[in-house]
Amino acid sequence: MNAATDNQASQEVQASPARFTGRYAGKIDAKGRIVVPPEFRQRLQNNEIFVFPHFDEPLLQCGDDQLVNDLLSALGGLDEFDEDRAILEEEITGGVMRLGIDDTGRTSLPKSLGEHAALEGALGFAGRGQHFVLGTAAYLDQRRDIARAAATKHRETLRARMLPSVRSRRSS
Amino acid sequence: MNAATDNQASQEVQASPARFTGRYAGKIDAKGRIVVPPEFRQRLQNNEIFVFPHFDEPLLQCGDDQLVNDLLSALGGLDEFDEDRAILEEEITGGVMRLGIDDTGRTSLPKSLGEHAALEGALGFAGRGQHFVLGTAAYLDQRRDIARAAATKHRETLRARMLPSVRSRRSS
DNA sequence: TTGTTTCCCATGATGACCCATGATATCCCA
């Protein structure tokens, strides 16, 4: 049980599965380039990033070459012979785009991906553990507000279970 | 060094990850030529591409000289002594067409292949891992929409593994 | 020959790559 409390630690456990954490701001410059947050870039290998448009949200899921496997493993809950599963598998293996990151930490997205997330102006990066997501700052803020509201609603449950430190914290 | 980290046997799915990934737009020019996306062409050898019409979709399956093997191995589900299997094997080995790619990256399809996929105007290329498919942009878009609908349909099942946080914002 | 297909060249456009510079954060040492 002691090892399970690694949520509060200021330093991440490198061997832990949670590789991408935190929120970072970003933007698109005049040439359409996007700076990948250094904290995330350091976790990517070979200066390459894999991107997949989220199925039902205006977000781009990003990660390393494990992204495909992560996405596919999410289908584990579906019946192996379900036709939907086959379609989703195709969509994942075919939809993941491999992009390069230059030495200044920037990448440029294909237009189709940018459109999926309606990227424009202020952007946001948000860690999701095995991968991270990219979207407009506005959308991510909205998501965070919803999450906070949900957390508040279930505060008692959460506190009892795993987040004693949340007790005195309230969003302003 | 990375090889030591594969503790989870369940993730072992694809040792050599997809060679053909991502989605690219294309078209047919006035002389009937099609530009093979550079990302795919780089993975083909000897400036040649192998093409085979998909069995039940208006798509052309494309790849390198491994395509025949891939297609044949897809028959693995059929009984080894099934008569249909023998027919299909003949169909595949005899039906795969080998086409050349010129140094500007273009190829021109035999009329029969173009008709199978109803190629006209805007086209789309979609990675499928070991190979990729070619079809009209309209058809591939339709497939993507179907996949997204399926993802929404199974959202609750997928969310447990793929989408932490916020539940569907069924709005007021 | 005449129409059709393949091959190759030319050109403009796009994007990848690299450099420079100023700003910011971090570290070290007095």
Place this chain on the structure above:
DNA sequence: TGGGATATCATGGGTCATCATGGGAAACAA
């Protein structure tokens, strides 16, 4: 604890390779 040195980062821009595209010439078939 303050200040300087150092490393990292953000940002803009220039250059060059690659690519997209149209079209001509050559090879081929009828």
